[in-house]
Amino acid sequence: MQPYTKHESIAALMNRSNVDTDQIIPKQFLKKVERSGFGVHLFHDWRYNDDGVTPNPEFELNKPAFQGAKILVAGDNFGCGSSREHAPWAIADYGFNTIISTSYADIFYNNCFKNGILAIIVSQAQLDTLMAEIASNEGGKFIVDLENRQVTTPAGNGFTFEIDPFRQGNLLSGLDDIGLTLKHVDKIDQYEAQHKQNYPWLWA
Amino acid sequence: MKKTMYEKIWDSHLVVDVEGQAPVIYVDRHLMHEVTSPQAFEGLKISGRKVRNPHSILATMDHCVPTKNRNLPIADLIARKQIETMAENCLENGLNLYDMKSPNNGVIHVVVPEHGFVHPGMVVVCGDSHTATHGAFGALAFGIGTSEVEHVMATQTLPQKKSKTMLVQVNGELSKYSTAKDIALAIIGKIGTAGGTGYVIEYAGDAIKALSMEGRMTLCNMAIEAGARAGLVAPDEKTYEYLNGKEFAPKGDNWELALAYWKSLPSDTGAEFDTVITLNAADIAPQVSWGTSPEQVIGVDANVPAPESFDNEGKRKACESALAYMGLTANMPITDIKIDYVFIGSCTNGRIEDFRSAAEVAKGTKVADGVTAIVVPGSYHVKEQAEKEGLDKIFIDAGWEWREPGCSMCLAMNGDELSKGQRCASTSNRNFEGRQGKGGRTHLVSPAMAAAAAAAGHFVDIRKL
Numbered sequence: 328m329q330p331y332t333k334h335e336s337i338a339a340l341m342n343r344s345n346v347d348t349d350q351i352i353p354k355q356f357l358k359k360v361e362r363s364g365f366g367v368h369l370f371h372d373w374r375y376n377d378d379g380v381t382p383n384p385e386f387e388l389n390k391p392a393f394q395g396a397k398i399l400v401a402g403d404n405f406g407c408g409s410s411r412e413h414a415p416w417a418i419a420d421y422g423f424n425t426i427i428s429t430s431y432a433d434i435f436y437n438n439c440f441k442n443g444i445l446a447i448i449v450s451q452a453q454l455d456t457l458m459a460e461i462a463s464n465e466g467g468k469f470i471v472d473l474e475n476r477q478v479t480t481p482a483g484n485g486f487t488f489e490i491d492p493f494r495q496g497n498l499l500s501g502l503d504d505i506g507l508t509l510k511h512v513d514k515i516d517q518y519e520a521q522h523k524q525n526y527p528w529l530w531a
Numbered sequence: 532m533k534k535t536m537y538e539k540i541w542d543s544h545l546v547v548d549v550e551g552q553a554p555v556i557y558v559d560r561h562l563m564h565e566v567t568s569p570q571a572f573e574g575l576k577i578s579g580r581k582v583r584n585p586h587s588i589l590a591t592m593d594h595c596v597p598t599k600n601r602n603l604p605i606a607d608l609i610a611r612k613q614i615e616t617m618a619e620n621c622l623e624n625g626l627n628l629y630d631m632k633s634p635n636n637g638v639i640h641v642v643v644p645e646h647g648f649v650h651p652g653m654v655v656v657c658g659d660s661h662t663a664t665h666g667a668f669g670a671l672a673f674g675i676g677t678s679e680v681e682h683v684m685a686t687q688t689l690p691q692k693k694s695k696t697m698l699v700q701v702n703g704e705l706s707k708y709s710t711a712k713d714i715a716l717a718i719i720g721k722i723g724t725a726g727g728t729g730y731v732i733e734y735a736g737d738a739i740k741a742l743s744m745e746g747r748m749t750l751c752n753m754a755i756e757a758g759a760r761a762g763l764v765a766p767d768e769k770t771y772e773y774l775n776g777k778e779f780a781p782k783g784d785n786w787e788l789a790l791a792y793w794k795s796l797p798s799d800t801g802a803e804f805d806t807v808i809t810l811n812a813a814d815i816a817p818q819v820s821w822g823t824s825p826e827q828v829i830g831v832d833a834n835v836p837a838p839e840s841f842d843n844e845g846k847r848k849a850c851e852s853a854l855a856y857m858g859l860t861a862n863m864p865i866t867d868i869k870i871d872y873v874f875i876g877s878c879t880n881g882r883i884e885d886f887r888s889a890a891e892v893a894k895g896t897k898v899a900d901g902v903t904a905i906v907v908p909g910s911y912h913v914k915e916q917a918e919k920e921g922l923d924k925i926f927i928d929a930g931w932e933w934r935e936p937g938c939s940m941c942l943a944m945n946g947d948e949l950s951k952g953q954r955c956a957s958t959s960n961r962n963f964e965g966r967q968g969k970g971g972r973t974h975l976v977s978p979a980m981a982a983a984a985a986a987a988g989h990f991v992d993i994r995k996l
């Protein structure tokens with residue numbers, strides 16, 4: 328995983344609630360056995376015309392002003408639906424490394440951090456302000472500073488956000504969760520030995 | 532201290548609990564299917580790690596498998612590759628796989644209970660959000676992403692944040708024509724698809740106790756649609772009876788040991804939940820979803836809501852766009868909605884009791900003109916049992932197609948799908964835009980409601996049949 332660094336980027340606006348994982352990456356793209364190459368399929372059904380190839384000019388992320396955005400600002404309950412990690416893979420592969428919303432579905436939220444995506448939670452009032460700012464200044468650049476938990480915007484609507492220090496640390500260092508857990512392998516061994524005594528039927 | 536069932540399971544599975552790090556919990560059972568595992572195996576191989584406990588894993592193939600012509604090679608080459616990769620990965624790592632041709636094959640969440648692989652008090656994970664199904668046994672069962680699948684394979688543990696607890700109390704008695712599916716939908720209608728976010732829900736009350744194990748599976752299956760991490764039902768005599776004698780259930784002395792442990796699991800009387808929701812079962816009419824989110828649901832005797840009827844801007848907008856996508860007009864009676872397709876199946880409603888209840892309604896009817904109706908058993912064992920009882924004949928005589936098991940039109944990955952604008956009465960769990968095919972329109976209902984709609988060509992109130 329790439330370490331997450333402080334960066335400046337266009338913020339793209341997606342003013343929709345309950346954006347579900349079937350929209351983020353429709354199921355016809357889940358058959359691949361690799362992790363990469365999902366970016367072109369991100370939001371496929373909204374993003375492309377019926378031919379599945381030409382871009383739908385109505386779709387917000389196709390606006391010229393949003394090209395190259397690394398930050399996605401979206402409505403509440405983002406990423407609801409299935410556990411498919413293809414959703415954050417597609418988001419990251421497309422180029423986003425930051426999402427700002429009022430809430431996320433649990434599994435999706437976890438999956439983001441495992442793929443180097445910072446999912447920031449803001450209040451509804453903050454979100455409304457940010458959305459209004461982007462709508463009036465499409466292509467404006469935000470700065471995200473994870474170390475100081477700070478977002479800065481061109482119109483001065485910046486804010487500090489909360490994040491679990493553990494997630495923050497992992498993103499900043501790009502550390503892999505498995506390695507981290509395996510530092511405690513002795514504890515796992517111990518637990519397992521005890522488990523075999525307590526629940527012998529699980530090991531029969 | 533008085534503990535909820537969730538807290539008991541959590542406490543007994545805590546492996547690492549240190550400052551500055553997410554708690555790490557132990558995983559007893561790991562379920563797998565072909566879609567969310569290949570990249571995890573790849574990751575494992577790249578990092579030179581091994582599957583820590585192969586015996587904790589049960590795998591199946593369900594999402595991409597064809598429900599027709601199962602003996603022919605899969606025509607979709609990418610799907611075929613995914614299936615082959617699954618077989619290779621399982622072979623290489625010594626995992627128990629019920630492949631496409633196995634008599635045990637079926638949808639993972641249907642197959643696992645059939646073999647008694649999940650018991651009360653376990654922590655169970657799967658790279659699949661409907662893992663919540665197994666909460667019916669009083670197991671803490673939840674969906675995980677592919678990185679987590681890899682994590683569990685390598686360490687048999689998972690870093691987790693402790694959830695809040697929600698008690699959903701369903702009192703009284705369900706009317707004859709309402710089912711576990713209707714309870715599930717009514718709850719989501721009440722609390723919303725984000726209502727359970729951050730929570731593990733425990734379902735309790737007389738109406739829940741009265742449900743069969745299969746009904747409880749249907750109910751817990753849809754906990755995820757309420758946004759919850761997992762759903763739980765306290766184990767009781769029905770649970771023990773269901774498990775007794777199944778392949779992976781404890782045997783002999785172990786059965787007695789296990790039973791004593793299981794009996795200690797239900798929430799202590801007086802244990803506190805962070806939130807409590809109460810519903811009256813008698814008020815729950817057969818439900819029909821009208822929109823593109825499972826919370827957009829209403830009783831069959833009601834009308835399609837109008838955007839103005841919602842008190843918040845977000846919901847008004849969501850209603851407007853759902854009506855446009857679904858091709859419905861505000862205030863029209865639900866029973867005026869005409870359908871083109873009917874799908875009975877999935878891990879929500881693909882079990883034998885679901886087919887019995889649908890067959891009872893379908894018996895002696897004919898599928899309405901212009902309607903295609905398919906029945907897809909949740910597993911080969913369900914299929915076999917249904918055929919033994921002659922249910923297949925009832926459906927076939929009524930003009931339904933009787934298929935091989937799989938996820939099929941629940942997510943339309945295997946080629947079974949709606950075409951643009953087609954409307955489906957479906958017993959599955961998600962009515963998202965495009966879920967059953969691009970431009971397809973999904974209405975979530977119980978199996979009996981689906982069967983009634985197939986014969987009429989539109990939704991009908993089964994209480995009036």
Ligand code: SF4
Binds near residue numbers: 594638640879959
């Ligand atoms: S039947 Fe549907 S919900 Fe269940 S596992 Fe298959 S795709 Fe997922």
